[in-house]
Amino acid sequence: MLYTEVPSYYTWNAKNKSFERRKQSKPVDCQPTIFKDTTIGRLYIIHSSQHECFFLRLLLVNVSGPTSFEYLRTVKGTIHDTYRIACQALNLLENDQYWDNCINDACETSTPSQIRALFGIIITNCSPSAPTELWEKYKSKMAEDILHRVRLETSDMTFDFTSEICN
Structure with missing residues (x-):
């Protein structure tokens, strides 16, 4: 699941400060206990001059199922030092x-x-x-x-x- 897909399957519980699976809406094919809704989530815009934040966001919207920040910097088994280098390794950036x-x-x-x-x-x-x-x-x-x-x-x-x- 991409970061942008999370609001379709989860809701934010402000009291517990955590995401919880949706309990109603349309069941996902072959998964009667998982629900999906057409919802609009908020994903803040980050200017490209805020380099590492911008590259982190770029990875979040392109890498499925990240489990950690290190996971986001890992491409083909190599853990890169920065999000920018990880984006380059994934060819998410134009070349120079x-x-x-x-x-x-x-x-x-x-x-x-x-x-x-x-x-x-x-x-x-x-x-x-x-x-x-x-x-x-x-x-x-x-x-x-x-x-x-x-x-x-x-x-x-x-x-x-x-x-x-x-x-």
Whole structure:
């Protein structure tokens, strides 16, 4: 049963603070003791900027019969660290190919500071599924001006990227 189906089979008992099976309405085929009703349940909207809550909700409406939060993060026997990664493993999220192409195009025609600004806009407004992968792929392009400045300041044109420059 999906989370959205619970109100059809259960009612909320406010006194006991628990869900209880419906005791009346239409019996389910071949299950005369289980009743189902056409009812409207409330499922709150969560903005995608509330990342883990948004991904938890996405899993709740797509994973049948979850028994725990760990169960929701488990895909094909692997327990994932976050709900986002579990959603990615279930292919519930779009891939980042569009954002990858966008940054790649910018690398051809834009300055490093413009590429950094574009990257900032993408991660704050577009919710890419794997922002760290985008960063790792394009960090050297975004930091070229910083590397050039460091080379001039140190008078060492062989100076190369370090973790301090790119992290």
